[in-house]
Amino acid sequence: MTEKHRDWHEKLPYALMAYRTSIRTSTGATPYSLMYGMEAVLPAEVEIPSLRILMETKLEEANWIKQRHEQLSLIDEKRLNAICHGQCYQKRMARAYNKKVHLRTFDEGDKVLKRILPVQDEAKGKFAPNWQGLFIVQKEAFLILDRLYSCMHDGVFGMMKLIGT
Incomplete structure (x- = not known):
């Protein structure tokens, strides 16, 4: 039909x-x-x-x-x-x-990836990366639903990017 x-x-x-x-x-x-x-x-x-x-x-x-x-x-x-x-x-x-929803905690020294939020200036379509870097947690942090929240100190997010990633 x-x-x-x-x-x-x-x-x-x-x-x-x-x-x-x-x-x-x-x-x-x-x-x-x-x-x-x-x-x-x-x-x-x-x-x-x-x-x-x-x-x-x-x-x-x-x-x-x-x-x-x-x-x-x-x-x-x-x-x-x-x-x-x-x-x-x-x-x-x-x-x-x-x-x-599950609460996930990260300890200092843990290696994490940070999710790239969909609102970006350079949208590259479906082949754009969903995750960013490889970070080492410097301060205690917790994760709720793909968003990483950290103990803020002097505006520093509390994660350090690994060199070479």
């Missing part, structure tokens, strides 16, 4: 509908329900009525307005629940991330 990329503007409303009506893990709700206080009516539900649509069509206008007003009054509660769900999700993600 060959797809043409010229008709993306015709598929955009469907993609946005899918995005707005799918439940987010971080909030536990759909963006549509957090915005409007109710679930979206899918185009398929208009043609083939679901139980929810049938119940709404049988309501009188006054009852429908009253029910909608109640839904809108509960929207703040839904949003607060989404915020609480988001905070729990962030804690869960932080806990999973912190499980993989």
Whole structure:
């Protein structure tokens, strides 16, 4: 099946509908329900009525307005629940991330390589070196996630580059 990329503007409303009506893990709700206080009516539900649509069509206008007003009054509660769900999700993600972080200590005289951070003036592509030099640790240091932190003394980083590397 060959797809043409010229008709993306015709598929955009469907993609946005899918995005707005799918439940987010971080909030536990759909963006549509957090915005409007109710679930979206899918185009398929208009043609083939679901139980929810049938119940709404049988309501009188006054009852429908009253029910909608109640839904809108509960929207703040839904949003607060989404915020609480988001905070729990962030804690869960932080806990999973912190499980993989290992503290590594280096003693004086240890030989180490220093990671070259990706932000450089001279980006040489994928064949650029990822590590720099061979250093000897002069002061006690510790490593968290590829970054070497050292006991700073008079602006000296606490590592000495080996000659010839």
